[in-house]
Structures are given as C-alpha cells and as structure tokens.
Amino acid sequence: MTSSVFSGWGQDLPELLRGLGVALQLTGLALVLGFPGGLLTALLVSRRNWLAKLVGLVIVEVGRGLPLLVLLYLVYQGLPQIHLSLTNFLSAVAAFAWSTAAYSSEMFRSSLNALPNGQREAALASGMGQVDTFRFVLLPQALRIAIPPLLNLAVQIFQATALAYVITVPEIMQHAYFLGTVSFLYLNVFLLAGVLYAAVTLPSSALIAVLERRLSRHTSV
Amino acid sequence: MWHIFTIIGPGAANTVLLTSISFAFGAVLAIPVTLATRSSFLLLRGVGRGLVEFVRSIPVLVWLFIVFFGLPQEGLSPSPLVAAIATLSVVSAVYLSEIYRGGIAAIDRGQWEASRALGFGRLDTGSRIVGPQVLRVVLPPVATYGIGLLKDSALASTIGVVELTYRANTETQLTGKGLTVDIIVGIIYLLIGLPLAVISRHVDSRLRAKFSLT
Numbered sequence A: 001m002t003s004s005v006f007s008g009w010g011q012d013l014p015e016l017l018r019g020l021g022v023a024l025q026l027t028g029l030a031l032v033l034g035f036p037g038g039l040l041t042a043l044l045v046s047r048r049n050w051l052a053k054l055v056g057l058v059i060v061e062v063g064r065g066l067p068l069l070v071l072l073y074l075v076y077q078g079l080p081q082i083h084l085s086l087t088n089f090l091s092a093v094a095a096f097a098w099s100t101a102a103y104s105s106e107m108f109r110s111s112l113n114a115l116p117n118g119q120r121e122a123a124l125a126s127g128m129g130q131v132d133t134f135r136f137v138l139l140p141q142a143l144r145i146a147i148p149p150l151l152n153l154a155v156q157i158f159q160a161t162a163l164a165y166v167i168t169v170p171e172i173m174q175h176a177y178f179l180g181t182v183s184f185l186y187l188n189v190f191l192l193a194g195v196l197y198a199a200v201t202l203p204s205s206a207l208i209a210v211l212e213r214r215l216s217r218h219t220s221v
Numbered sequence B: 001m002w003h004i005f006t007i008i009g010p011g012a013a014n015t016v017l018l019t020s021i022s023f024a025f026g027a028v029l030a031i032p033v034t035l036a037t038r039s040s041f042l043l044l045r046g047v048g049r050g051l052v053e054f055v056r057s058i059p060v061l062v063w064l065f066i067v068f069f070g071l072p073q074e075g076l077s078p079s080p081l082v083a084a085i086a087t088l089s090v091v092s093a094v095y096l097s098e099i100y101r102g103g104i105a106a107i108d109r110g111q112w113e114a115s116r117a118l119g120f121g122r123l124d125t126g127s128r129i130v131g132p133q134v135l136r137v138v139l140p141p142v143a144t145y146g147i148g149l150l151k152d153s154a155l156a157s158t159i160g161v162v163e164l165t166y167r168a169n170t171e172t173q174l175t176g177k178g179l180t181v182d183i184i185v186g187i188i189y190l191l192i193g194l195p196l197a198v199i200s201r202h203v204d205s206r207l208r209a210k211f212s213l214t
Helices: A009-045 A050-065 A068-082 A088-114 A117-125 A130-167 A172-183 A186-216 B002-008 B011-037 B042-056 B060-074 B080-106 B109-117 B122-159 B164-175 B178-211
Strands: none
Touching: A009 A050, A009 A088, A009 A130, A009 A172, A009 A186, A050 A088, A050 B178, A068 A088, A068 A130, A068 B122, A068 B164, A068 B178, A088 A130, A117 A130, A130 A172, A130 A186, A130 B060, A130 B122, A172 A186, A172 B060, A186 B042, A186 B060, B002 B164, B002 B178, B011 B042, B011 B080, B011 B122, B011 B164, B011 B178, B042 B080, B060 B080, B060 B122, B080 B122, B109 B122, B122 B164, B122 B178, B164 B178
C-alpha cells in the first residue's frame, strides 16, 4: 500500500459536498411531492369505487414492485417514447417522489387502519362532516403513528438518491466517480462518499429513534 | 414486444443467481452477526452493533462501488458478479440480522426460563426451543427482505453484471423504446418475486400449523 485511503480527502471533499447539496435537494423535493401523493393514494385505495381503487393500487404496486433503478430508467428513458421528456434532475425527482408515495401510502393506510373505529363514529355522531372528521379527528392521530416510519423512509430515500448517478444527476456518486477517474484513487473517494452518507444518516436515525420513544409516550393505542 | 422479451429474458438467470446466492450467504452470515449483537460481552456487542449501523448507514450502491472500483487499488480485483455477490451478501447479512434480532426479542422470556428450568443447555434451548419459534416469527419479514434483495440486485447492472436491468438498458439504448422495455422488465421482476411471496405464505401457514402458534 503506497498511500493511505485517506489521501486526497481534503481536495475531494468540497466537490462531494456540492453533490451532497444536490442529494438533499432531490430528497426534499421527493418528500414534498411524495408524502402528499402517498396520503392521496392511501385514500384512493381505501375507496369503494373500483376505478379509484385500481388507480391507487397501480401507482403503489408499480412504485414498490419495480427496482428503483428501473423506475428511474422508466421515467428518464421510457417516457420520451410517448414524447414526454424530462431533464435528468426532474426525472430523478419524479422517480423518487413516486417511490416515496408508494411506500408512504402503505404507512398512511396502516396507521389510519390502526385507529379505533369509534373515533370516526363518535366524530360523525357529534355532527362533523366526512371531511372534517378526516381532517380534524382521524388524520392528526394517524400522523402521530405514521411519523416515525415516514421519517425512516425519508432517510432511505436520501440513501437512494445515490442511484440518480446512473442518469448523470450531479449528486455525490456522480462527483465521486468523476474524481475517481481523475486520481484513480477510487477506494479513497468512494469511502469519503460513504462517510458523507453516514454523516447524514447516522444522526438522523438517532434523532428519529429519540422522537419515536417520545411520541410513544403519548399514544394510548 | 415478444422480440424484446426474448432479448431481456435471459438476463433473469443472472438476476436469480445473484439474488439467491447473496440471500443464502446473507441468511447464514446473519446468524453470527445476531449472536454478536446479543452477546453478553460488551466488546463483542459493541463490534456487532457498530458493524450493523456502519453498513446500514451507507447506500448499497456506494458499497458496491467501494468493492468493485475500490478494492483493485489494494490488489484485489473481483469480477463484477463476484463483487455484486460479496456486497449483497454482507449487506443482506446485516439487514437480516436485525430481523433475526427482532424475532428473538419477540419470543417470550418464559420460553428460555422454562427450558433452562427443565435442564436444557443454552445451545439446546437456542436450537430446539427458541430457534424454531423464531423461525416462524421471522419468516414473513425475511421473505419480504428477499423480494427487496431481488430489487436491489438491479444495482449490479451499474458495475456491468449482465442481468435483467443491464439487458433492459442496452435494449433501450439500441431501440429507443424505453417504455416498452421497462414495462417488460418490470413484469419479469414481478413474476420472479411472485413465487417467492407465494412460497413464503405457504411455508408460513405450514409452520403455523406445525407449531400451532397464533
């Protein structure tokens, strides 16, 4: 071993940090679009109308059933076949948002199902409408149950943004690979990339664990 | 459409190979990892937990690149398939060990205490009393993880393993019919995952009957 695996970290870090910025943007946009999408599809799936149910199920099952990599290719290379071309960044946002919606949909659905039926019945009986019952009685309680898994999903989506590398979005891995082709110290630069991911993931997961413990104090279920 | 299917289809062989070998290695390797994280030796427990957290905190793609592009720098040059199997085995060992750990925790303490009281040793208690019960508890999440691993195996295409996604990608670039290609490859993934789900449900219900646990 002629050089240590840490050599070059100083020069590489600023580049990779720029990639981290893009990765966080991707994550943020995916969550902002994906979480409401997930709630919406959860409501669609629980409808009695078969068409609504079918639409919801297709969105969820395709989003969860296909590898995220294939989903990315589908949006970036597949949609142009029907004359819908998105830039690589927007394709990545769309694919990650789709994935977020699909996975969070199940979390919303199971947390809504976890509520005792009496909550809905009592709200309706006290004269609240369907919408108000959902908005003011069911949703706040369901969210409390869903928050820890949703946050864990957010961390997973952040990790998944590494995949955007394959459609040349300038996130961490894209920068890392390029730096590797210049210095040939692939091990060093990919390890540094790994450290960056861990630097975001580990504290986030620890915080989520704390939050989960505190939230569970207030749930009666 | 059928033409595209015949071109991508053979990639399924490598996808299945990669997934099943990594899954088998992972399922076995996960046992010592689980035992380490549950050890009464602080040091061993610390190493085990550290390993689990460390591996999980870094995306699989990054591990794959560290192994495939990074290790040659240290004189180790695995082929794409070997690199992918090695990476996915270690990653799945870590994730599966978390599932095993949860499964062991789900078994009532009384099971341990009762079998110890009846004179079973630690090993016998683990393998004959608690083990089979853990097996039943973890089977559904392990099967779910297997399907997740099937999807993760698509990552191997990025280092040149000629599996489903790799073939789909080449075909897209050749024909420009990305949507058709990706729908077909998606259907193939679903078809591979389906038997896995069905078998796990079948085995689960048989184990349920055998151990008559609810």
